[in-house]
Amino acid sequence: MTRLRIFLTALLLIFMPVNVSAASAQEIEAKVNQALQALYQHSSAGQTLTQKAVGVLVFPEVIKAGVGIGGEYGEGALRVGGKTVAYYNVAAASIGFQLGAQIKSQVLLFMTPDALTQFRNSHGWEAGVDGSVALASLGAGGTLDSHTLQQPIIGFIFSNKGLMYNLSIEGSKITRINR
DSSP states (O other): OHHHHHHHHHHHHHHSOOOOSOOOHHHHHHHHHHHHHHHHHHOHHHHHHHHHOSEEEEEEEEEEEEEEEEEEEEEEEEEETTEEEEEEEEEEEEEEEEEEEEEEEEEEEEOSHHHHHHHHHOSSEEBTTTBOOEEOOBOGGGOBOHHHHTOSEEEEEEETTEEOOSOOOTTOEEEEEOO
């Protein structure tokens, strides 16, 4: 079984296009702008909350792939007052039944100054350990439930096919990078 996993992982890596170079600040900025526009198209509540947030962390392309053992990685920017103040990456690993690859976007909204300060002062912030993230779920008419609106950190996960639900960012480690 182990040899089969190694073979399938190698096969996936051979046929999966991978860009091994790190994105420049300009590339990240352009993709962050596109991701925010996609969020606003899918959710007016997302746009309203983004405007109210004290900080907005956007990972426009988080690539997740796995064959038994999986991982994900993406680079993004933290905006405060509408301006980028730092760049970050997100990474996670998982074990279990999984096969395939996907690209998704993640947006974390820091709704309180304390939540943003705690995040910015950390050296490798881990969702679910260093801070709890309430994933947005839309109710009737595209509105967010009142419990979500009261949370200090609200997360959106989406792709080009619309918002995706029942996904998790728990265990994702977010680290500041230089660009």
